[in-house]
Amino acid sequence: MGRKNKVLPTLESVKITGMAAEGKALARTFVRPDDESPMVVFVPFAAPGDVVDIKLDKKKRSFAEGHIERIVTPSPDRITPLCTHFTVCGGCKWQHIPYRLQLEHKQTLVQDALERIGKIKLPEITPILGSKKVWRYRNKMEYTFSDKRWRTWDEVRSGITFDDSGHALGFHIPGAFDKVLHIRNCELQSEIGDKIRNFIFEYAENNNLSFYNLKENRGLLRTLMIRTASTGEIMVCVVFGEELNSGGYGLLEAIKLQFPTLTSIVYVINKKLNDSIFDQKIEVFSGNDYIEEEMEGLRFRVNAKSFYQTNSEQAYELYKVARRFAGLEESKSEKPLVYDLYTGTGTIANFIARNASKVIGIEYVPEAIDDAKLNSAVNNINNTLFYAGDMKDILTDEFIAIHGRPDVIITDPPRAGMHEDVIEVILRAAPEIIVYVSCNPATQARDLALLDGSYKVTDVQPVDMFPHTHHVENVVRLERR
Numbered sequence: 001m002g003r004k005n006k007v008l009p010t011l012e013s014v015k016i017t018g019m020a021a022e023g024k025a026l027a028r029t030f031v032r033p034d035d036e037s038p039m040v041v042f043v044p045f046a047a048p049g050d051v052v053d054i055k056l057d058k059k060k061r062s063f064a065e066g067h068i069e070r071i072v073t074p075s076p077d078r079i080t081p082l083c084t085h086f087t088v089c090g091g092c093k094w095q096h097i098p099y100r101l102q103l104e105h106k107q108t109l110v111q112d113a114l115e116r117i118g119k120i121k122l123p124e125i126t127p128i129l130g131s132k133k134v135w136r137y138r139n140k141m142e143y144t145f146s147d148k149r150w151r152t153w154d155e156v157r158s159g160i161t162f163d164d165s166g167h168a169l170g171f172h173i174p175g176a177f178d179k180v181l182h183i184r185n186c187e188l189q190s191e192i193g194d195k196i197r198n199f200i201f202e203y204a205e206n207n208n209l210s211f212y213n214l215k216e217n218r219g220l221l222r223t224l225m226i227r228t229a230s231t232g233e234i235m236v237c238v239v240f241g242e243e244l245n246s247g248g249y250g251l252l253e254a255i256k257l258q259f260p261t262l263t264s265i266v267y268v269i270n271k272k273l274n275d276s277i278f279d280q281k282i283e284v285f286s287g288n289d290y291i292e293e294e295m296e297g298l299r300f301r302v303n304a305k306s307f308y309q310t311n312s313e314q315a316y317e318l319y320k321v322a323r324r325f326a327g328l329e330e331s332k333s334e335k336p337l338v339y340d341l342y343t344g345t346g347t348i349a350n351f352i353a354r355n356a357s358k359v360i361g362i363e364y365v366p367e368a369i370d371d372a373k374l375n376s377a378v379n380n381i382n383n384t385l386f387y388a389g390d391m392k393d394i395l396t397d398e399f400i401a402i403h404g405r406p407d408v409i410i411t412d413p414p415r416a417g418m419h420e421d422v423i424e425v426i427l428r429a430a431p432e433i434i435v436y437v438s439c440n441p442a443t444q445a446r447d448l449a450l451l452d453g454s455y456k457v458t459d460v461q462p463v464d465m466f467p468h469t470h471h472v473e474n475v476v477r478l479e480r481r
Contacts, residue, residue: 008056008064013072016043016050019105021442023093023470031056031064039064045087047097049075077101082135083187088152090174091188092468103128103464106472110441110462118445120452128462128472129321131314137467138188139228139293139312143197144275145169145204145221146180147211167211169201169224178214188468193226196236196259200224203254209247217241220248223275225304230312233291235264237304239277243269252285264288266304278305278367295319298379300347306371307344311465318437318463318473319351325435325459325477326408328355336407339431341395341422346372346386348410348437353381360403361386362394392421400429410435417443423450430454434478441474448476456481 011029020026025046028038040063043054051073054066081087081095094102107128114122131137149168170183182201185194204211204221212219222241228234236255240248244267256265265286268277282289282304293300293308295316302308309315323329326338335357340349343361345368353359353376361384363369369388376384385403387394391413400406409431411418417440418426426434434455438444448457459477466472 006059008059008066010069011041011054011056011066013051014041014054016046016048016052016075018048019108021109021470025050027054031059041066043068044093045096047075047078049077084185085181085183088173089171089181089183091171091186093470095468099130099134099467102467103130106464106470107462109470109472110460110474113441113445114448114460116445117442118448118452120449120457122457123459125460125462128464129314129317131311131464131467133311133313134467135187136190137311137313139230139308140310141186141189141193141197141226143169143183143224143226144172144180144214145211145219145223146178147213147219148178148180150176150179150181152181165205167201167205169197169204169211169221180214189226190228192234192259193228196226196234196255197224199258200238200251200255203251207247207250209251210242212241217273220245221251222270227291227302227304229291229293229302231292231294233263234259234261235266235291235302235304236262237266237268237277237282239268239270239275241270256286262287263291268304278365295347295351298350298375300345300350300375301371301378302345303371305367307365307368308347309465314463314465315347318465318475319348321461321463321475322348322410322412322435322437323352323355325461325475326352326410326433328352328408331355337404338408338410339395339406339429341391341409341411341418342413343372343386344368344412346375346384348412349384349386350375350379350381352410353384356383356408358404359384360406362391363388364390392419392425395422395425397425397428400425405429406431408433408435410437412437413443415440415443417447420450423447427451427454430480432480436476436478438474438476439471441472444474444476448478451478454481455479 014027014029016025024042027041031039042065052068053070055069056066058065086095146168168180168182170181173179210219212222223239225237268280290301290303338356338359340361343363349359349361366388369386372386455478461475463473
């Protein structure tokens with residue numbers, strides 16, 4: 001006989017006591033009457049101070065997960081979310097919590113990770129640098145077309161007979177590749193982004209353009225990217241799942257006529273099974289194939305494939321922290337040699353180049369390195385060198401012997417952190433200063449522990465790039481012992 005599924009209980013009147021990883025809140029409570037001690041229960045979209053009934057979804061040995069079935073008493077800190085799609089689309093986790101408390105939770109998240117995982121001596125952590133823009137701060141949004149709209153449980157239970165087409169232009173439901181929630185507004189991108197997306201949806205509906213079927217991989221309209229820049233420039237990139245026909249060309253022409261100030265209208269024909277466009281050709285329909293960001297008089301070209309921090313204004317604040325920690329704020333008689341690891345499109349490298357003798361950037365993605373070189377050329381910067389390849393293969397003792405021992409290393413790795421081989425090379429290179437920029441304090445803490453024998457942490461500065469989400473950046477300065 002197969003094992004019967006256990007029916008998990010509903011926990012009544014449980015007080016939420018804190019915040020945890022991945023943006024979830026937590027409570028400590030007895031799950032079953034025979035439990036010897038309280039168990040940690042993780043609950044999304046709860047606020048510390050809430051008293052709630054929790055329906056358990058999963059129970060492990062040391063913790064459980066559940067969702068709010070009823071708010072018995074709301075927390076005094078709970079606020080009304082601004083977005084009508086909150087809790088459903090999955091993009092924001094904390095719209096129900098005031099921004100000042102979001103910052104407090106992120107500060108605690110950084111401190112807990114560095115202390116609990118790193119287990120190293122730390123200076124006092126500087127208060128987190130909050131974002132001046134709390135809404136409409138994202139410069140890039142990507143949406144998916146679907147011929148089968150995801151209906152919320154409230155819609156399904158309402159018994160309403162829907163008379164719309166059932167098409168969607170919006171976001172994937174978390175954990176479900178084939179379920180797309182139609183979006184009417186998003187409070188994270190600028191208002192022009194909402195206007196462009198809604199216009200494209202209405203045009204497609206009125207002209208009977210086919211929306212993509214995610215299971216059968218067919219349909220004309222596949223995905224949409226909208227990029228805006230602090231300079232006011234805007235890019236629209238429409239990805240088609242089939243060869244362009246008169247309907248597709250008509251859509252592009254309609255976008256151009258409706259929004260004549262767009263800097264760039266580009267398109268891609270992607271017939272692959274996945275949505276990635278990094279191996280696809282970008283075609284220009286109107287304007288340039290890029291938009292430009294600006295920072296301290298420097299211009300950075302951003303194309304459809306480029307990586308650029310998605311909060312432009314806060315990226316500037318982040319880079320200023322990195323520059324200050326690296327000791328590069330002012331020109332010196334002897335300028336340092338700087339290695340910029342995981343350089344991306346070379347934004348930090350070009351940003352600090354004027355105060356360095358040379359900046360050497362390394363990045364895995366060849367197209368990003370092409371962008372980095374282009375951005376140096378556009379800004380008449382001639383003291384940068386960029387190399388593409390796997391970091392552990394490029395950054396070797398031989399590489400350092402050829403290019404010189406760095407005075408400063410700035411490293412900004414992906415969420416997984418740095419490979420141990422890379423850390424070993426850094427330790428042998430023995431720069432005076434390491435500036436470690438991270439989007440994942442947990443893996444950053446692990447790497448700091450590996451550096452601790454030779455380096456001491458002198459400064460820690462959390463930076464919030466993404467209000468209403470649980471994500472946080474953290475910048476650490478290390479000095480050679």
